Amino acid sequence: xxxxxxxxxxxxxxxxxxxxxxxxxxxxxxxxxxxxxxxxxxxxxxxxxxxxxxxxxxxxxxxxxxxxxxxxxxxxxxxxxxxxxxxxxxxxxxxxxxxxxxxxxxxxxxxxxxxxxxxxxxxxxxxxxxxxxxxxxxxxxxxxxxxxxxxxxxxxxxxxxxxxxxxxxxxxxxxxxxxxxxxxxxxxxxxxxxxxxxxxxxxxxxxxxxxxxxxxxxxxxxxxxxxxxxxxxxxxxxxxxxxxxxxxxxxxxxxxxxxxxxxxxxxxxxxxxxxxxxxxxxxxxxxxxxxxxxxxxxxxxxxxxxxxxxxxxxxxxxxxxxxxxx
Numbered sequence: 001x002x003x004x005x006x007x008x009x010x011x012x013x014x015x016x017x018x019x020x021x022x023x024x025x026x027x028x029x030x031x032x033x034x035x036x037x038x039x040x041x042x043x044x045x046x047x048x049x050x051x052x053x054x055x056x057x058x059x060x061x062x063x064x065x066x067x068x069x070x071x072x073x074x075x076x077x078x079x080x081x082x083x084x085x086x087x088x089x090x091x092x093x094x095x096x097x098x099x100x101x102x103x104x105x106x107x108x109x110x111x112x113x114x115x116x117x118x119x120x121x122x123x124x125x126x127x128x129x130x131x132x133x134x135x136x137x138x139x140x141x142x143x144x145x146x147x148x149x150x151x152x153x154x155x156x157x158x159x160x161x162x163x164x165x166x167x168x169x170x171x172x173x174x175x176x177x178x179x180x181x182x183x184x185x186x187x188x189x190x191x192x193x194x195x196x197x198x199x200x201x202x203x204x205x206x207x208x209x210x211x212x213x214x215x216x217x218x219x220x221x222x223x224x225x226x227x228x229x230x231x232x233x234x235x236x237x238x239x240x241x242x243x244x245x246x247x248x249x250x251x252x253x254x255x256x257x258x259x260x261x262x263x264x265x266x267x268x269x270x271x272x273x274x275x276x277x278x279x280x281x282x283x284x285x286x287x288x289x290x291x292x293x294x295x296x297x298x299x300x301x302x303x304x305x306x307x308x309x310x311x312x313x314x315x316x317x318x319x320x321x322x323x324x325x326x
Contacts, residue, residue: 023050025241026148042148043155045076045239062275065265070301071241078108080154081120084127087158087181096185098200099123110237112206117237119203122191124154125248126184131157131165145248151239191252206233211244211256211299213280213292229280229292231255232299242301263303272312275303 014022027047028038052075053068054060085103088096099119106116128150133141144150157163158177166177196203211234215227234256236244246254264276279298283290297304307313 019055021054023047023054025050040148041152043076043152043239045074046241046243048075049073049241062265062267062273066275066301066303069241069263069265070235072110072235072237074108074110074237074240076108076155076239077117077120077237078106080124080158081106081108081116083155083158084120084123084181087178088185091178091182093182095189096182099185099188108240110205110209110235110240110242112204112209112233112235114205115200115203117205118192118196118208119188121237121248121254122188122252123181123184125250126187127158127181128154128248129250130168130180130184131163134169135165142247142249150248187250191250195252205235205237208252209234209237209244209246209254209256211259213295215286227286229295230299232296234299235301263298264306265303266306272308274306274308276306277303 025046026042027044028036028041031037049071050068053071058064081103085100089100089104102116102119103123106120110117128145129138129141132144136144157165161177163177166175166180168175168180192200192203196207210231212228212230212232215223215229217223217227218225234244236242236256236259237254238245238248242260244256244259246257259279262276262278264274266274277298278294280295281288281290281292282294285291294304296302307316
């Protein structure tokens with residue numbers, strides 16, 4: 001299957017913090033003894049949202065944690081969208097009115113029925129490629145876009161009207177930020193019309209953001225797609241808590257290429273009520289009943305009960321039971 005979770009191992013640790021909780025989203029950790037240790041970290045979006053939600057003064061339930069685990073809002077992306085809307089508004093052309101109004105009002109929700117994330121991700125991908133590929137080539141841009149480095153530059157770069165990256169070196173003129181954003185908006189409308197139809201009300205995120213679990217045989221032409229699981233229409237996005245991320249390319253589609261290896265919630269006051277879900281199933285055997293029996297649950301944000309009780313496990317065991325030697 002083609003979904004996984006990135007892991008960054010740190011020696012930094014926290015013991016009984018005043019906040020009452022610990023968290024990580026591959027983000028830059030706080031300073032230690034007044035020293036900040038920079039590194040290959042991801043931007044503020046997921047970590048900031050976790051802190052925002054978990055800092056609520058409330059008694060948390062398993063259901064509350066489920067809601068948090070499936071959250072798809074990014075204030076960072078909303079802030080970038082607002083900046084792009086302001087730039088495009090200055091162009092003052094009626095053909096971009098829908099984009100301007102949609103992005104200006106967006107709060108960063110990546111739900112399947114939302115139009116704003118479709119517009120935003122297409123526009124952002126076009127802006128970044130148009131600004132940078134002429135300097136470093138398309139191939140180099142794609143390599144850069146596959147890392148966290150580019151994600152950490154969005155806000156700072158787009159706010160910088162005087163960045164030399166805005167000029168297209170392949171033309172004799174000196175392009176401005178507003179010109180590049182306008183060109184990107186024009187291309188965005190073209191792509192959304194192609195992928196989702198002429199009616200902007202149908203430019204929903206679920207049409208272009210889908211999840212397919214690819215079997216290794218997908219790379220073998222005669223078997224391509226034969227053992228795959230999906231596609232599924234999914235909410236979520238890049239750098240939201242429900243981090244079903246994708247490449248920032250310019251095809252008009254944003255298929256999921258990575259995400260959580262599993263979701264799991266354990267109530268330590270009653271461990272046997274723990275719940276979990278895997279991206280596809282519990283077996284790599286395509287002939288097994290469990291090869292893909294959790295895929296739809298995962299895609300739609302559902303969970304299943306974990307078997308933590310010995311008698312419960314024995315009663316539901318169907319074939320293989322491992323026993324320790326006496």
